[in-house]
Amino acid sequence: MKFKSLLAKPFASIIANKVKKEMMRAAEDQEAILQDLLKTGKKTEFGKAHHFDTINSYDSYKQAVPIRDYEQFRPWIDKIKEGRHNILWKGLPMYFAKTSGTTSGVKYIPISKESIDHHFNTSRNAVFCNVVETGDATAFDGKLIFLSGSPELERIAGIPTGRLSGIANHQIPRYLRTNQLPTYETNCIDDWETKLGKIVDETINQDMRLISGIPPWMQMYFDELTARSGKPVGELFPNFNLLVHGGVNFEPYRAKLMDSIGRKVTTIETFPASEGFFAFQDTQQQEGLLLNTNAGIFFEFVPAAEIFSPNPTRISLKDVETDVNYAMVVSTNAGLWAYNIGDTVKFVSRNPYRILVTGRTKHFISAFGEHVIGEEVEQSLMGVAGRHNIRITEFTVAPKVQVNGELPYHEWFVEFEEAPGNLEGFAQEVDQVMQQKNIYYNDLLTGNILQTLKIRPVRKNGFIDYMKSIGKLGGQNKVPRLSNDRTIADELGKYLEGR
CATH class of the missing domain: 3.30.300 (GMP Synthetase; Chain A, domain 3)
Structure with a gap:
């Protein structure tokens, strides 16, 4: 066993134990998080406008703060883009995550210094839970690749701004930097096909062990590797044993990806978004993703059919039921308040709270009232x-x-x-x-x-x-x-x- 995998095991055990303790007190943590968010938020322009200083319960929070989507948040975001402080959260955001909306054009989602660590640490937690469950930490002894957007950032009102995956690239800890591929220069290439060719150039002869990304783009990477080498990915990278994925449902891609690899590898699913890292797969033994209940995010759930109603039903974590399709609403330590993220989920377990992502609130077919999801x-x-x-x-x-x-x-x-x-x-x-x-x-x-x-x-x-x-x-x-x-x-x- 090499040095990094030897060090990873005791650290993974500490993290996994922390995750297990937190899953047992999830509902209590959620109540505490709401109070902590309101304590900071009441000093902001948004908090003053919504009388945060008078809110003393979840029920009063629901009365004071309506559910909003990005378009309804845009006036507040625009003030931040003008360089104004203490609008949604204290000071200015540490970053803006720039993302394409289906109806809102480009969206600018604030990431604060309080929220940024959770964007990386939750991925780490998922991998370390797997290390403890399998006893295998050898992924840390070889090369890792995160198929991501460009880490180059522009500035808006002095705030570094870019794609979430590019921002996350800046948060990778030093102990993994020497393992990480591709190079920074290659990651900065905008044209995907050109970038893909360079990624293959840099990785095809390396000891790749962990590969992470959105499934369709991992498939393109695998196809190019096989086209160049004439070998399945699993033969080209004999020590490759961990595939971390998120962004879309994995099942439609699973069979072809595994066929491209040519053998079984462990897969770990994650649920990241610009608004927060919401859930992750903590075990291979149970269905669903563990909700990230102690990461500065307060979750609310609305029956999916009601999300666009004037007065939808809103419940907190302790009142959710299994097998109900909910729209997920979040308030975060980056200054989003009762924000409709646009995703729908259903709970497969309440002890602990595990979810499946079922779709998007705006991605459905109901031309005739069928509401297919x-x-x-x-x-x-x-x-x-x-x-x-x-x-x-x-x-x-x-x-x-x-x-x-x-x-x-x-x-x-x-x-x-x-x-x-x-x-x-x-x-x-x-x-x-x-x-x-x-x-x-x-x-x-x-x-x-x-x-x-x-x-x-x-x-x-x-x-x-x-x-x-x-x-x-x-x-x-x-x-x-x-x-x-x-x-x-x-x-x-x-x-x-x-x-």
């Missing part, structure tokens, strides 16, 4: 594909409302590694599962409002070419699973098989 389409497609041993590269779904002479339908754009021999039969199976998962969808079909779904095969690398065409190839960008309009679907029509 991401979890339903992913499970339907991947379940049928698994039964037939069919590999899916990427997919998205949109409604086809205006149809000449026939009923409307849901249109599924699917890039297969190898298309099924009977595509129509495959589509019918997927549709049957969808009807079982969503009663409203079933009602629309039996009521002759909709016809069964149609699958449009997308040509090889069609999704990559589409993302490239809109300037969103690589980094933290991802294709939405669902759209309630035709913006993505109409563009993808240019990338179908035979076009």
